[in-house]
Amino acid sequence: MLAADIGGTNIRLAQIRDGLIVNEVRHQASFNQLGHFNSKQAELHILHVLQEAAETLLTEDTQGLGIGFPGFFIGNSGVLAASPNIPQLKNFALSKALSERLNIPVAAQNDALCAAVGEHSFGVGKGCTNLLHITLGTGIGGGLILNHQPYTGESGMAMEFGHLRVNSANDARLCGCGNHGCVEAYASAHAISTQYFEATGRQTSARHIYQAALNGDENAQTIFNHAGTYLGKAIAEAVKLLDIRHVSISGGLLGAWDILHPPMLQALNQHLIPPLQGKIIILPSTLDDNTGLLGAAKLLV
Amino acid sequence: MLAADIGGTNIRLAQIRDGLIVNEVRHQASFNQLGHFNSKQAELHILHVLQEAAETLLTEDTQGLGIGFPGFFIGNSGVLAASPNIPQLKNFALSKALSERLNIPVAAQNDALCAAVGEHSFGVGKGCTNLLHITLGTGIGGGLILNHQPYTGESGMAMEFGHLRVNSANDARLCGCGNHGCVEAYASAHAISTQYFEATGRQTSARHIYQAALNGDENAQTIFNHAGTYLGKAIAEAVKLLDIRHVSISGGLLGAWDILHPPMLQALNQHLIPPLQGKIIILPSTLDDNTGLLGAAKLLV
Numbered sequence: 217m218l219a220a221d222i223g224g225t226n227i228r229l230a231q232i233r234d235g236l237i238v239n240e241v242r243h244q245a246s247f248n249q250l251g252h253f254n255s256k257q258a259e260l261h262i263l264h265v266l267q268e269a270a271e272t273l274l275t276e277d278t279q280g281l282g283i284g285f286p287g288f289f290i291g292n293s294g295v296l297a298a299s300p301n302i303p304q305l306k307n308f309a310l311s312k313a314l315s316e317r318l319n320i321p322v323a324a325q326n327d328a329l330c331a332a333v334g335e336h337s338f339g340v341g342k343g344c345t346n347l348l349h350i351t352l353g354t355g356i357g358g359g360l361i362l363n364h365q366p367y368t369g370e371s372g373m374a375m376e377f378g379h380l381r382v383n384s385a386n387d388a389r390l391c392g393c394g395n396h397g398c399v400e401a402y403a404s405a406h407a408i409s410t411q412y413f414e415a416t417g418r419q420t421s422a423r424h425i426y427q428a429a430l431n432g433d434e435n436a437q438t439i440f441n442h443a444g445t446y447l448g449k450a451i452a453e454a455v456k457l458l459d460i461r462h463v464s465i466s467g468g469l470l471g472a473w474d475i476l477h478p479p480m481l482q483a484l485n486q487h488l489i490p491p492l493q494g495k496i497i498i499l500p501s502t503l504d505d506n507t508g509l510l511g512a513a514k515l516l517v
Numbered sequence: 518m519l520a521a522d523i524g525g526t527n528i529r530l531a532q533i534r535d536g537l538i539v540n541e542v543r544h545q546a547s548f549n550q551l552g553h554f555n556s557k558q559a560e561l562h563i564l565h566v567l568q569e570a571a572e573t574l575l576t577e578d579t580q581g582l583g584i585g586f587p588g589f590f591i592g593n594s595g596v597l598a599a600s601p602n603i604p605q606l607k608n609f610a611l612s613k614a615l616s617e618r619l620n621i622p623v624a625a626q627n628d629a630l631c632a633a634v635g636e637h638s639f640g641v642g643k644g645c646t647n648l649l650h651i652t653l654g655t656g657i658g659g660g661l662i663l664n665h666q667p668y669t670g671e672s673g674m675a676m677e678f679g680h681l682r683v684n685s686a687n688d689a690r691l692c693g694c695g696n697h698g699c700v701e702a703y704a705s706a707h708a709i710s711t712q713y714f715e716a717t718g719r720q721t722s723a724r725h726i727y728q729a730a731l732n733g734d735e736n737a738q739t740i741f742n743h744a745g746t747y748l749g750k751a752i753a754e755a756v757k758l759l760d761i762r763h764v765s766i767s768g769g770l771l772g773a774w775d776i777l778h779p780p781m782l783q784a785l786n787q788h789l790i791p792p793l794q795g796k797i798i799i800l801p802s803t804l805d806d807n808t809g810l811l812g813a814a815k816l817l818v
Contacts, residue, residue, distance in 0.1 A: 288792070298792055345671070346671060358758075360758075362663070362668075367663075368760070369759060369760020369761065370646070370647060370760050370761055370762050371760060371792075372760070373760040373790070373792060373793060374758065374759055374760040375758055375760075376757040376758070376760075376790055377757075377758070379757050379790050380754055380757060380758070381750070381753075381754060381788060382685065383685050384683065384684050384685045384686065384698075384750075385685065385686060393790050393791065394791060395787075395788060395790075397685075449682070449685075452682075453681055453682060453754055453758075454758055456677040456678075456680050456681060457659075457661075457675065457676060457677070457678070457681070457754075457755055457758055457759070458670060458675055458758070459669070459670020459671050459672060459673070459674040459675040459676075459677075460670065460671055461671050486696075487682060487696060489674070489677055489680050489694050489696075490694065490695060491589070491599055491601075491672075491674060492674060495672075
């Protein structure tokens with residue numbers, strides 16, 4: 217099975233066998249810079265880039281291609297209803313069009329939901345009846361498994377976890393979605409860099425800010441502490457609605473797990489109703505950064 | 518089919534045929550005042566009261582009894598895991614024990630989830646694939662229908678809608694659950710009375726405060742406006758997680774729908790992600806106060 221994980225600037229493509237990556241290639245893409253294309257041009261460009269990428273690993277034995285794509289898909293149809301970064305796309309039948317070009321079955325689904333499927337199939341969420349999976353990287357996404365099945369919502373927009381509102385104050389931070397106080401505005405890698413720049417005037421990566429926190433930088437420590445706290449508060453809201461016991465987290469910020477997890481767990485339990493306190497398990501992914509790729513490979517199984 | 522709706526102070530029992538109440542009786546109960554009983558005594562007392570009540574309407578043709586009960590049930594087992602108002606009850610096999618006494622099939626489920634089932638089967642939620650139902654009375658509850666089926670969560674605690682956190686400020690109101698800033702602390706009938714008392718020194722019912730609002734009482738208007746706004750904010754959080762389109766509301770506060778709904782809808786749309794704005798329909802129940810009773814009758818169908 218082939219699997220593709222689509223980002224704004226690159227495409228990871230891999231052959232997957234039994235939940236293991238046996239061959240992987242990376243391709244440049246510029247899917248976040250298609251503003252000069254109209255809808256049809258954007259569709260054709262994306263199909264062309266994905267076809268070229270897929271053909272580098274395509275063999276006679278290839279059974280199909282699963283794609284994790286940043287956007288909202290209609291159920292399991294493979295039709296992309298919309299993609300926040302490529303606004304000209306509307307109801308784009310990505311799976312069908314690519315399948316006709318490659319002559320193999322193609323399935324496509326939201327990237328964070330693919331990550332949830334990957335974690336549920338091969339990672340720390342294996343065997344869980346229900347699983348809330350959070351992707352904690354440049355942005356924050358979420359995917360939900362209910363009764364062992366991916367949950368898409370009515371229009372593929374379920375689990376917009378990054379946009380749960382965790383701060384209702386007047387001075388709450390502005391989020392990319394246009395609202396204020398979303399958890400993504402505090403706890404994504406981008407938000408951590410931004411907050412650190414505001415506090416210190418130094419522009420650096422979340423990874424370096426994590427190192428600074430370990431070395432005693434109080435600004436860095438405060439930012440990570442708040443990030444963990446806000447993540448815990450957001451998880452509490454999801455748990456109060458869904459009554460699920462297992463939460464898994466993947467993404468680039470997992471490197472800071474040791475300083476994110478304690479405030480996260482404390483805030484979670486503080487904000488749950490009493491009978492749920494102490495019952496929720498939050499686990500870091502064991503699949504490195506392959507969660508979404510492995511999940512995409514499961515879409516056609 | 519018999520159906521029972523259990524409150525803290527009374528029991529409504531009815532014969533239901535084709536979604537209509539054909540005969541109804543009310544019985545006194547004191548299920549919120551069983552503190553002097555141990556676990557076994559409380560179970561026996563509840564069974565005794567429910568048996569006596571049911572027998573007043575039981576006939577040879579009775580096919581079964583469905584019960585809406587304020588507590589957390591394990592899936593569709595009819596086992597009450599816990600009930601906030603009767604803390605000594607733990608894993609009480611209510612359905613089975615009552616079925617043995619009455620010699621008819623008995624099913625029991627969370628009262629707010631019964632209301633969701635009732636609204637989905639007979640009310641404004643009829644035909645909706647997914648439905649978030651909110652019970653807006655003395656307290657605030659929630660029930661969720663996913664893919665036409667009631668969703669219980671892992672331990673019957675799903676849709677604790679009243680305890681979604683809508684105010685994160687330090688001076689956010691204390692809720693009965695022990696947390697601060699829950700929507701129930703602002704928008705339940707009890708919270709409306711409490712806030713009006715704090716503002717004016719007058720102790721009166723939500724119904725009278727609604728009349729006062731209509732008559733130009735600014736305190737009353739502000740409290741209802743905030744209640745509607747906070748309800749809209751809480752619905753936004755649920756929609757961002759679940760991507761559902763239909764929300765229904767039942768309960769005693771529906772009488773104030775005309776002043777609750779406008780700020781509710783405005784706050785909802787303000788706090789959604791852009792592609793969901795304007796897409797969510799919030800409808801008042803058309804089943805008077807029978808939503809839960811009619812839903813309980815569906816538990817065995």
